Amino acid sequence: MPSEAEVVHVAWGVSRADTIRDALRSQGDEARVIALSGSLHFGPIDPPDPDVRHAWLRAVMRPDPYADQREAEEPWMEVTSPRVHLVYWVCMSDAAENASFLEFAFRMNGRPFDIIDATALDFVTRDGIRKPWSLGIMRREDIVASGLRDKRRVFSRTERDAAAAAWTALRSENAPLRIVRDGRLVSAPLTHYDAALMSQATRDWEVAARVIGRTMQHLTDEVDPPGQVVSDIVLFGRLQSLGDAGYFEIKGSGPGMRDYEVRKPTTRLPA
Secondary structure (H helix, E strand, O other), rough: OOOEEEEEEEOOOOOHHHHHHHHHOOOOOOOEEEEEEOOEOOOOOOOOHHHHHHHHHHHHHHOOOOHHHOOOOOOHHHHOOOOOOEEEOOOOOOHHHHHHHHHHHHHHHHOOOOEEOOOOOOOOOOOOEEOOOOOHHHOHHHHOOHHHHHHHHOHHHHHHHHHHHHHHHHHOOOEEEEEOOEEEEEEEOOOOOOHHHHHHHOOOOOEEEHHHHHHHHHHHHHOOOOOOOHHHHHHHHHHHHHHOOOOOOEEEOOOOOOEEEOOOOOOOOOO
């Protein structure tokens, strides 16, 4: 690392970056922390064009208007500047974090960086020892108590090449979804979460957001493997598509997930 290079910490998502920043500050570390944008575990990634992804999101997922935002490119330009030395924080069992990391490794084009990897780490919480499936569940005090900052290491050239190759393969597949299986990010069809979503609906009318929230909890705690985090944008899009196909009854003026009610059909499901 050049002596003049600024050390900058990087993570996917604003909330994760904020927590890491708080943890570093509590340990006397004033380094910058940059949050990368883009939910790259769903939507097209070839070409990696924010406008193409935004158009796909609006056409296929029909998101809640509050979630219908373009992905900022500026943080990516900032972290790939040659004037900084990057320390990337990630938990590979989280599909969104994994996808963002692979895109980062690809964009670095072989340039060295460090990594702090929380995957499968035993970390200390007030509730005991746990294994995180995402940095998103770690609080500032969890990061500090677990000594996560001290686990920083160089991400080797072999690892960098493998990560870039994995993202190249996923780009060529350009699937609508990407999920973690056996520790790897893999492509998945748009219908991947449909069964889980339909299993959480009832015969009674409920606000769509409640069914979506219950599905997210089900995927986090009740399936094998646990921690299958999925965006509510994906589930809302699938709920609307399944309603169009007759697998749900939906009523409401829209356009957001709190503006619709949903229930299982009172008649026989379509074949």
